[in-house]
Amino acid sequence: MGIDIMGMAYLYILIISLQHCRAADTLTKDSSISLEQTLVSANQVFELGFFNPGNSTKRYIGIWYKDIPERKVIWVANRENPLSVSDTNSSLIIVNDGNLRIQDGESNIIWSTNVRVQFNETTAKLTDTGDLALNDTVSGSILWESFDYPSNSLLPGMKLGTKGKTQGKNLLTSWKSDDDPTTGEFVFGLSDEQPPQAFIWHGSKPYWRSGPWDGGKFIGIPEQVSGYASHISLMPENPQEGAYLVVTNKYNSYDIRWLYLRPDGVLHLNYRDDDRNKWNFTWRAPENPCDVYGVCGAFALCTNKSSICECLTGFVPQSKDEWSKSNWTRGCVRQSELLCDDENSLTAGKTKPDEFRVLKGIKVPDHHYHFPNTDTNECQDLCLSNCSCKAYAYVEGIYCMVWKEEDLMDIEQFSFGGENLFLRVSYVESGKCKFLLSSKRVSINFCSCSQFMFLEDFVYEPNKILGEDTQGAELLISLTTIGGVLLLGGFMFCLYRWTTYKKGKQIYLVIISVNGEVYIYFDDLQRENTRLYIGKKP
Incomplete structure (x- = not known):
């Protein structure tokens, strides 16, 4: 009997302990x-x-x-x-x-x-x-x-x-x-x-x-x-x-x-x-x-290279001095005016329409507008028809995104993955303009699309002259040599024709472009659509 009582006591303690465990x-x-x-x-x-x-x-x-x-x-x-x-x-x-x-x-x-x-x-x-x-x-x-x-x-x-x-x-x-x-x-x-x-x-x-x-x-x-x-x-x-x-x-x-x-x-x-x-x-x-938001400022791309920030195509640093000191927070500003922004050219039809440059493997900018019921072509047209549109992207699962009033901010170049961002640029910056003549001091290039002739300093910004068509030093040397010869020939031709000009006849300068001969009248050199820069840039 005593054993039974003792056993029941142990059982009671065990039950209480189990209940306590369950309630923990x-x-x-x-x-x-x-x-x-x-x-x-x-x-x-x-x-x-x-x-x-x-x-x-x-x-x-x-x-x-x-x-x-x-x-x-x-x-x-x-x-x-x-x-x-x-x-x-x-x-x-x-x-x-x-x-x-x-x-x-x-x-x-x-x-x-x-x-x-x-x-x-x-x-x-x-x-x-x-x-x-x-x-x-x-x-x-x-x-x-x-x-x-x-x-x-x-x-x-x-x-x-x-x-x-x-x-x-x-x-x-x-x-x-x-x-x-x-x-x-x-x-x-x-x-x-x-x-x-x-x-x-x-x-x-x-x-x-x-x-x-x-x-x-x-x-x-x-x-x-x-x-x-x-x-x-x-x-x-x-x-x-x-x-x-x-x-x-x-x-x-x-x-x-x-x-x-x-x-x-x-x-x-x-x-x-x-x-x-x-x-x-x-x-x-x-x-x-x-990855830090906006580390390169507006209209700039972060690349994780030694100098991590670079301006987007068609843009230049807002402050070159600050940029050279690796202070990128002020970002970049557009260098070449868009057609939409140039009312005179837009009215007169003097220039080609704006184009898009594709940036691949990109973290798209902040502040997008979402248009889910559009296809790729409609998305591009939607951006191109709006003068305030700066870029667009078409992403599977999201569809159309466009960037309008806000600056393009927080753009990153990924080593893998990422999306295609279509950046709106002027035709001059679209990569479709071909460069013709160059020398160590002066380069002449011709943009067949807009019928401009440019004389620009080549010493300080050769990469800008050659754009994305450059293939390195060999191409640079070849273009410089050919450009020098053509420049000399053009000068002799101009000298020869000057006597005719003195007689009152209209003279033109022939420049050989990739699309054939292009005739530029000397009178055109004084028009607003033609830019002439000789010597060093300020």
Whole structure:
């Protein structure tokens, strides 16, 4: 009999212990979390409790991945109102009105869920996804959850969007420092435009940009194509929640991936390195100087070369002095006037229409206008017919994007991936003009399309003279030699014909172009459509 009583006592203790284990992920009105206690999710994935980061003298309640030595706190409740480490009687409780509350040793409210609870019967549960949920035990509904109030991390199951239960934009906000969870200087979220882009903002200014979403990837993140950032996805726009960004565990529940915004504004896609039982990352942004928003200023391309910035075709530095000092922030300005901008030429029909130069493998600029119901030709015509249109792109899944009033900003040349950007340029800058004569001091070139003759300094800007047709030093020497001979012949011809001119006859200069003989009358040299530059440029 004594043995039976003893056995029943052991059984009772075992049952109570098992019930306690099952309840370790849940907080009720009859329990609390003090300094040395934690909630642990059912499968031991996440843990919630008090912590003080680094050498901080402040104390917080947060959630972190359990059983990984390098603790990464993914959510903080009272980040704006910390406790003092000297307060040893702080606790997390469910109060009589059903809300979850952090209170200090003097029962002052430090933080609260502060929601309306109809029946005042609630429990708080930490799930295996890392979500702390306040549940109504009568209706079974979720009244509040930490996933709707992200800190510096985006976990699988969380939604980072333009709308949501909080009736506002969900954003990741960096810590002020590794030892201070207070809201820092950097914010990560989605833009409201269509299609959406992901941004890191430094205060109110863009710091990094993902490029628009094409239905399968952000076109400004080439690593999504290679798989390194493929866990980042976007759910499409809907009336209830808008569009929202998510992180997916593509392979299995043990393949843990999550986005983490560091205090310095760098966004990491973290994963668990099981071999070393620590955190590592597969992708981060900004990764290099060209990833930083607008590092080269307007109308410039960032290339990751030794001099990372260069002006787009048809543009020159706004300040050559600043540009030479590697200060690119002022960007570039257009060098050759567009036909739309030249009312005299437009009215008189004196010049050829504007053209497009294609830039390949590009992160397209910011501030696009979206025209989803157009094909490639319609997209080009749409841009060409609008004098304010500066460029267009046609991307599968997005269709037509055009850039109009705003400057072309934040353009990057990728080493792989990227899109084709069609940049609007004057016909002179289109690459269809052929250069004819050149010498060491003076070059004469002829643009057959617009019937201009130019005499330009060749010593200081040979690359500009030769444009993209140059094939290196050999071509340069050949053109210089041929140009010198032709220039001498042209001079002798002009001298010969001068006597005829003295007799009152109209004289013309013949220049041999790739399209045959072209006759330019000397009287035309004084017209406004002809530019004459001799000697060095100022």
